[in-house]
Amino acid sequence: MPGWVDGRPADSLSLKDRGLAYGDGVFETIAVRAGRPQLLERHMARLAEGCQRLALNADLIMVRAELLAFAHELGDGVAKLMLTRGEGARGYASDPQAAPRRILLNSPLPDYPAEYSDAGISLYPCNTRLGEQPLLAGLKHLNRLEQVLARAEWQGTDYAEGLMLDRNGRVIEGVFSNLFLVRNGALCTADLSRCGVAGVMRAELLAQAVGHSLEVHVGEITLDELVQADEVFTCNSVYGVWPVRALQARVWPVGPITRKLQHIARALLDA
Amino acid sequence: MPGWVDGRPADSLSLKDRGLAYGDGVFETIAVRAGRPQLLERHMARLAEGCQRLALNADLIMVRAELLAFAHELGDGVAKLMLTRGEGARGYASDPQAAPRRILLNSPLPDYPAEYSDAGISLYPCNTRLGEQPLLAGLKHLNRLEQVLARAEWQGTDYAEGLMLDRNGRVIEGVFSNLFLVRNGALCTADLSRCGVAGVMRAELLAQAVGHSLEVHVGEITLDELVQADEVFTCNSVYGVWPVRALQARVWPVGPITRKLQHIARALLDA
Numbered sequence: 001m002p003g004w005v006d007g008r009p010a011d012s013l014s015l016k017d018r019g020l021a022y023g024d025g026v027f028e029t030i031a032v033r034a035g036r037p038q039l040l041e042r043h044m045a046r047l048a049e050g051c052q053r054l055a056l057n058a059d060l061i062m063v064r065a066e067l068l069a070f071a072h073e074l075g076d077g078v079a080k081l082m083l084t085r086g087e088g089a090r091g092y093a094s095d096p097q098a099a100p101r102r103i104l105l106n107s108p109l110p111d112y113p114a115e116y117s118d119a120g121i122s123l124y125p126c127n128t129r130l131g132e133q134p135l136l137a138g139l140k141h142l143n144r145l146e147q148v149l150a151r152a153e154w155q156g157t158d159y160a161e162g163l164m165l166d167r168n169g170r171v172i173e174g175v176f177s178n179l180f181l182v183r184n185g186a187l188c189t190a191d192l193s194r195c196g197v198a199g200v201m202r203a204e205l206l207a208q209a210v211g212h213s214l215e216v217h218v219g220e221i222t223l224d225e226l227v228q229a230d231e232v233f234t235c236n237s238v239y240g241v242w243p244v245r246a247l248q249a250r251v252w253p254v255g256p257i258t259r260k261l262q263h264i265a266r267a268l269l270d271a
Numbered sequence: 272m273p274g275w276v277d278g279r280p281a282d283s284l285s286l287k288d289r290g291l292a293y294g295d296g297v298f299e300t301i302a303v304r305a306g307r308p309q310l311l312e313r314h315m316a317r318l319a320e321g322c323q324r325l326a327l328n329a330d331l332i333m334v335r336a337e338l339l340a341f342a343h344e345l346g347d348g349v350a351k352l353m354l355t356r357g358e359g360a361r362g363y364a365s366d367p368q369a370a371p372r373r374i375l376l377n378s379p380l381p382d383y384p385a386e387y388s389d390a391g392i393s394l395y396p397c398n399t400r401l402g403e404q405p406l407l408a409g410l411k412h413l414n415r416l417e418q419v420l421a422r423a424e425w426q427g428t429d430y431a432e433g434l435m436l437d438r439n440g441r442v443i444e445g446v447f448s449n450l451f452l453v454r455n456g457a458l459c460t461a462d463l464s465r466c467g468v469a470g471v472m473r474a475e476l477l478a479q480a481v482g483h484s485l486e487v488h489v490g491e492i493t494l495d496e497l498v499q500a501d502e503v504f505t506c507n508s509v510y511g512v513w514p515v516r517a518l519q520a521r522v523w524p525v526g527p528i529t530r531k532l533q534h535i536a537r538a539l540l541d542a
Contacts, residue, residue, distance in 0.1 A: 003286045012283035015274045015376055022415035023294030090378045092422035105286055107361045131404030143414035144293035151363035
């Protein structure tokens with residue numbers, strides 16, 4: 001199955017696209033089951049926020065309709081939706097009225113080892129720190145060199161994910177996931193107003209936690225607080241929840257709140 | 272004339288290229304005159320540094336040969352050379368041995384008004400601040416959303432360039448150029464080890480200044496120091512040097528050191 005560009009099957013894109021030139025766009029990575037995009041409303045909401053903050057003049061009704069049609073054709077897999085500012089002449093200036101380019105790509109559902117979900121994962125402590133840029137923080141935009149550098153720090157299968165701190169040493173997220181910790185029965189995750197990607201599964205779990213009477217804290221998290229946490233897990237909208245089993249010398253059992261949220265995430269993604 | 276991808280004429284690129292997915296690559300914008308890339312050695316040196324810091328395993332001898340052949344075909348114009356990490360499966364991890372993709376694009380030499388060079392330009396004071404990321408600072412990489420946001424702050428022709436500060440209010444650069452000031456006969460420009468793009472023309476002017484017995488300072492520049500400077504100018508490797516005539520209420524005459532360096536830059540670009 002080929003990708004789609006602006007609603008038509010395509011495998012390639014103009015060399016002049018601003019997505020390539022400047023990373024000028026946003027994307028969503030969406031689990032698709034039985035032809036249906038999972039967590040659709042949250043993906044669309046984040047996309048809308050990205051378009052608003054980057055002044056991308058997208059027709060989100062059309063984007064949504066194309067995504068639904070693409071997912072229907074895909075069946076089971078992962079749909080990656082990109083919106084770029086389209087083609088431009090050389091230079092950073094753009095036409096504020098130009099319609100963004102709509103790109104859809106498919107890939108198979110990833111085949112992660114069952115132990116990642118069952119026994120949990122080891123986190124690699126990345127040296128790559130996240131820079132602070134409030135204008136871009138939280139968005140899933142196409143400027144992802146920090147994640148590329150962080151992911152290149154480890155090879156092999158000993159580590160399923162990496163831990164990323166900001167330049168002040170605060171705990172922010174995983175390379176391709178968000179991070180939660182449980183402390184005295186409360187759920188804590190980093191504030192992402194200065195750096196980081198505000199994941200769709202993170203938003204969903206925060207909402208679900210409130211519905212399940214779990215106390216929730218979104219704020220600063222130090223490395224000490226992470227190490228001293230009762231439970232730690234990562235999440236994203238493709239795999240759901242992975243318990244964190246180890247970070248360097250610290251080893252955690254898989255805790256009850258992690259399991260509970262993992263079941264909730266699984267139900268959402270298998271729906 | 273079409274662009275080239277990996278040495279062959281092409282106008283499009285695979286949707287799976289990591290340049291599009293993550294801005295995973297570097298670029299150079301090179302003035303070409305009479306079939307010859309100008310400031311070639313400095314462009315190649317910056318490219319080499321970018322490849323080294325981003326672990327892009329490029330064959331720079333081949334890149335250089337292709338650039339020369341492309342410029343020969345182009346005659347007069349601007350060649351944009353991009354190196355991306357090529358195609359990948361979904362996800363940030365990449366094959367460290369993969370050869371980067373080589374992309375060449377051409378555009379006409381820009382037709383800037385002569386007054387930009389003669390009488391100078393007004394700088395727009397951008398609200399978009401540069402975030403600090405030492406791992407990427409100085410490089411001309413493909414993650415350029417900060418510049419896109421900054422350039423979108425003004426429309427029309429009253430301002431030819433924008434002034435960008437870092438998040439601490441230090442003076443760093445223009446949106447698509449570097450910035451110099453002259454103070455008591457000495458040339459000053461910002462240190463770019465935490466943010467900013469270390470321009471090829473900036474490097475050349477710093478080297479030339481030393482050859483012309485001009486004192487040179489590379490360090491922190493406050494907004495006050497900029498406003499109190501005797502002369503201010505911007506530079507890049509396409510247009511050379513533009514005197515800065517005005518920043519908000521402050522107006523400068525075009526100073527002698529600016530003119531001298533402008534002539535040097537012009538000679539380099541017309542060579």
